[in-house]
Amino acid sequence: MASNYTDRQFQGTYLFDGQMAKKGYGLNKMCYSFNDQAARDEFNTDPEAYCEKFKLTEAQKEAIRNRDVIGLLREGGSIYYLAKFTGLLKLNMQDIGGLQTGMSTDEFKAMLEKNGRGEV
Numbered sequence: 272m273a274s275n276y277t278d279r280q281f282q283g284t285y286l287f288d289g290q291m292a293k294k295g296y297g298l299n300k301m302c303y304s305f306n307d308q309a310a311r312d313e314f315n316t317d318p319e320a321y322c323e324k325f326k327l328t329e330a331q332k333e334a335i336r337n338r339d340v341i342g343l344l345r346e347g348g349s350i351y352y353l354a355k356f357t358g359l360l361k362l363n364m365q366d367i368g369g370l371q372t373g374m375s376t377d378e379f380k381a382m383l384e385k386n387g388r389g390e391v
Contacts, residue, residue: 285344295347301325302352311359340370 285291292299301322304310314321322332334342338360343353350367357367369379 287347287349291347292349293347295331295349297325297327298331298343298347299349299352301327302348302355305355305359314359340367344371 301314301324304325305314310321318335319332322335327335328346331343331346331348333339334346335356340348340353340357340362343356344350348356354364354367357363365380365383366376368374368383369376372379372382374382
């Protein structure tokens with residue numbers, strides 16, 4: 272019996288399907304807003320009020336408070352939109368890759384280079 276993509280699981284990754292998109296709609300919409308400096312300033316002034324503005328769930332707000340990127344993925348965050356939030360934290364994609372794999376950023380970069388992923 273052939274398996275489909277939903278049967279595959281990879282450590283540190285979360286399937287972003289229609290259900291997760293619905294769950295994370297407000298979170299992702301908020302993260303998208305960080306494209307604008309005014310939105311970033313508003314968030315940094317009062318993160319709680321900004322989360323309320325986008326109707327985040329309590330679990331999402333807790334993950335925002337804790338700067339818990341993996342928790343945000345579990346709560347419906349799309350990595351593409353979460354990258355906007357992690358930018359506020361001064362994290363890049365290699366930092367996030369390290370978080371997802373349980374490696375330090377330097378270990379993650381070394382793994383990418385070792386596996387021929389080129390410059391990071």
